[in-house]
Amino acid sequence: MNTIIAQDFLDWRDVRDAYVLQTPLLNLNNAAVSPPTKIVEAAVIEAIRFTSQNPDYNMWSKIDLALPSIKQDLAELIDCDADEIALNRNSSEGLSTAIFGIPLAAQDEVVICPWNYPSARAGWLQRESREGIKVVEAKFDLMADDDQILAAYADAITSRTKVLHLTHMVHWTGRVLPVKELCRMAQGRGIVTVIDGAQTFAQMPVSFRGLGCDYFITSLHKWLGAPVGNGMLVVNKNRIADTWPLMAPFDKPLPVIEKFDHWNLGTYSSAVQSGIAPAVAFHKRIGAARMHARLKELTLHWVNQARSIPGFRLHTPIKPTSLGAVVLFSIDGQDMRKLERILREAWQVHVKYREVGPIKGLRVSPHVYMTESELDRFVTALRASVG
Template sequence: MNFYDVDSPTSPEAFWQEVRAAYPRQEPLLNLNNAAVSPPPLEVEQAVVDAYRLISRNPDVNMWSKLDAALPDIKAQLAQLIDCAPSEIALNRNSSEGLSTAIFGIPLQPGDEVLISPWDYPSARAGWFQRREREGVQPVVCQFGLLDDDEAIIEAYSRAITPRTRVMLLTHMYHWNGRLLPVERLCALARAHDIITVVDGAQTFAQMPVSFRNLGCDIFITSLHKWLGAPVGNGMLVVREGLIDDTWPLLAPFDLPPLRIDKFDHWSLGTYNSAIQAGIMPAIRLHRRIGVERIQLRLSELTRYWIGRARDIPGFRLHTPLDAGSLDAEPVDAGPLGAVALFSIDGVDSRLLERVLHEQHRVHVKYRRVEDIAGMRVSPHIYMHKDELDVFVDALQAAISGARASC
């Protein structure tokens, strides 16, 4: 049976076993930090290896005349996934580069205000603070809690808007704890006040259905090496057609500045590794064969599974809001549960648990701390199975017992 056949009568777990076979083995660690970077599927890995070997035979010709000839089709396929025009897509290296392009490229005057939150990606916040120091642009922090409901968040942004507000930075899903923002409603709020919206979609694109048109934002940024499974070093920047000409590129282009999306592309880097972009198309093909709706459901299922097992551990505290269908917990109006969740154990140092899990149990999770929230982030991917999550929870229980015994 070919696992690409979505109508196959094969049982769900058998289906995901075949998906697993499409990925390289994760060893020696059980990888539960896919929110940072995910392994590419085997066919993606092979495509990059083949492309690199092709480059080696005639670099100047094979990189730019052969491999780069595929880029328009790659953009066309990505445009179908994100629901925009290919002429609105630039390819770069990652979300941080895309964010910097927007942050430093949107023309602003001293005293203009930009709305940010305490929970946005640190380098994005730092970029706006740098513009404050250099140009007098004023970042305004919208205060709300990571576990607040949607209405409280919308109220926080609405309350912060003034006649000087020019830009609103919105993180679609916070990497800290998987909290999903009501971005579509916030973009509508921004449009009503003629405010440019920049959406950091690093954690949502390819993890769940995302439509650039439906979000209604002006700029959308993502990495392709997380939930799409493209090779490390691939990112996507989407800029609304009407905003392209007025936005400065991050790096000066080699040719005279063209007033189109090309000015944001990787060309301005000079010589770069074209081989990694050869892995984007097979990643798209695999993603399509499985289906983004099925991927979202599976990731939510895996997250619910490990939380359902871990919640009985004494002192277990979840820092990710649960939707109304989750685990009989008090729900927060926060959209669907995804693949990213943050937890802590009362009375146990999360940094110690992270280290013990890694060194003694070969389980890799990620310690995260922001403001007054700290814990361990867990982010499974579709190549993982529930028995591996059992291994994680069993290891967690053993690590907690050891930590408490040593106190």
């Protein structure tokens, strides 16, 4: 890519050209999996071919030599030390490491909420069934203001609360929760904090130090654009020694971050990790703040047009500071699951049906490789589909 990014200017057409072409569908579900850039794709293909020449030696004696450098690159993005980063396959694996690794006793309490990722909720409930811990829910509406959300968590905390499990951006709707304030609340009470940052890392500026959490978990195949099969777990140095690894290490576990790393799985693919470094380099050329501003701009572009559709209803607060690429909407009187199918089959537009509690809607999540004209195409298809 020949893009030259000036201090206050970015030509988004060059960014578009850097990405693998999305065809035949208009991909408006980047919150699930984002495409890689051409450079990332090429790096992985080259690594796969290199692996094939001498698999055992080339994977672990050659490709894996880059891992310390990869961790350092990621540490600069997330604002932590490289020796606080473990690499794994995705957010679910990282969340499970924290959920099942934090030492707890019977009757210790963990506070979750109805909007946490389902497998994370299931993990805590499994510990409740097996070990006798108590899972408590902080209940609030996703359209509530931050003060109401903070109050809901404060009401759920008791003298037995040991962990707050927090979702930074709710994947259902794109609502960003006040996790920094919640972590501050927890620190004052000696409560451990786990943040699911699957949707915020690389979509907007995120600082592990600034959040003040104990564990931060994310996937690298979403907004960073690394290959599928890459995740990151950040563990505060003070928590590493006492946290159990999800998979028992081959060697005697030491009180260092490597006990949570991917190689505890046994044989794994080193080649997919070869795409992390070029993904980080590309992201840095854009910058997290500029990435966030562009995603907000794209979201407002289509939302402001769609508002005029009769019955259009947003389920995501349009807040200037936290709004990003993920928005959930519904249209009164419409079968939203059927509408998802019509958009895909008749218009080749791919959005995602989401159902959480009483909310049934379509989640829309553009990425920076997309153009305003493509979002215009989506809104045109939406208008025509609802009649």
